[in-house]
Amino acid sequence: MNHTTTTLNRLDVIDALMAQKKLKNYLEIGVANGHIFFRVRSPFKVAVDPAFAFDTLRRIGKTILNPSNLAxxxxxxxxxxxxxxxxxxxxxxKPLQLALIDGMHEYQFALRDVENTLRYLSHDGVIILHDCNPQTPGAAVPYEEWVEGQWNGDVWKTIVHLRSQRPDLNVFVLDTDQGLGIVTRRKPESPLAFTPAQIAQLTYDDFAQNRVHWLNLKSPDYFYAYFGLEKE
Ligand SMILES: C[S@@+](CC[C@H](N)C(=O)[O-])C[C@H]1O[C@@H](n2cnc3c(N)ncnc32)[C@H](O)[C@@H]1O
Known part of the structure; x- marks a missing residue:
């Protein structure tokens, strides 16, 4: 496969970690039609979503294409x-080795998903948070206010929270695919110092002025360097 930085997406990240680190246990929160979930090659996969957008026939078809879906x-x-x-x-x-958190894209929901996932994550496990880098105010509104088009919510606040409140985690965001947050149990590179109450008050304008700093935004190539992976 020929990946370039411009096409790196969440599946590229998942595939590279799964294959090169030989991971076995995968959790996806927010699965929708399984566009990503069914493609992941892992012997143990857990899908969580209050409204799966696929039927039995699609599950069978995806299992024929990727037999690891059987389990x-x-x-x-x-x-x-x-x-x-x-x-x-x-x-x-079955400690989780990789999790994609892509469910309800709101600060407290995404934060609970990260904190709960951490309870089951292996010491060298990786959490990927989708939708961390909204590009417009309309994409960053709460779910009830969302009208149309891209919706990322305020998952960016979850990143600010983790970077402020969790000295046990290193957190950065890859500048690709709506912003892929990466959470690992490593020493934080450059912690922030916001309280949860302060984070709750932050606006999209505040975010837009501090995007690179608050997200610890990295170019997609940083992913390969950080995990010591070959660019496939
Ligand atoms: C953007 S879609 C997920 C897309 C999928 N991960 C992918 O990459 O193709 C978000 C999903 O989150 C689900 N969702 C909403 N609230 C949720 C919650 N509280 N817990 C888990 N999933 C939730 C929705 O039903 C929806 O299917």
């Missing part, structure tokens, strides 16, 4: 319900 576990519920009711049982003995 998938599906939870048609919110991520909060999954973590409250199922995660302890489902993930016991």
């Amino acid at each position: 998938n576990q599906y939870f048609e519920k919110t991520s909060d319900a999954f973590f409250a009711e199922d995660a302890g049982r489902v993930l016991t003995g």
Whole structure:
């Protein structure tokens, strides 16, 4: 495959980590029609979404294309319900190595998803957060105010929160595919110092003026360097 920086997307990131780090356990929160989920090659995959946008026929078709889908576990519920009711049982003995968080794109929802996922993440596991880098005010509004077009919500506040409040995590955002947040248990590169109350008050204009600094925004090539991966 010939990946260039301009085409790096979440599936490229997932594929490279899965294949080169030989990962086995994958969680996706917010799966929709499984456009990404069904393509991931991993022997143990967990899908969580309150409204899956696929039927049994699509599942069968995707399993023929990618036999690793045979062992998938599906939870048609919110991520909060999954973590409250199922995660302890489902993930016991199967520490997560990679998770894509792409469910409800609002600060507190995405933060809970990260914090809950961390409870089951292996020490060298990786969390990818989609939609961290909205380009317009309209893409960054709360879900109830969203009218049309791209919606990223305020997941960017989750990044600011983690960089301010979690000295045990290194967090940066790849400047590609709506902003791919990367969370690992490593020493933070350059922490921020916001309180949760301050973060709640921040506006899109504040964000737009501080985008690169607050997101710790990196070029897509940084991904390969950070994880010591070959560019395929
Ligand atoms: C942008 S789509 C996910 C796209 C998918 N990850 C991909 O890359 O193709 C967002 C999904 O999040 C789901 N969602 C909304 N609220 C959620 C919640 N509280 N917990 C889990 N998923 C949620 C929606 O039903 C929707 O299918």
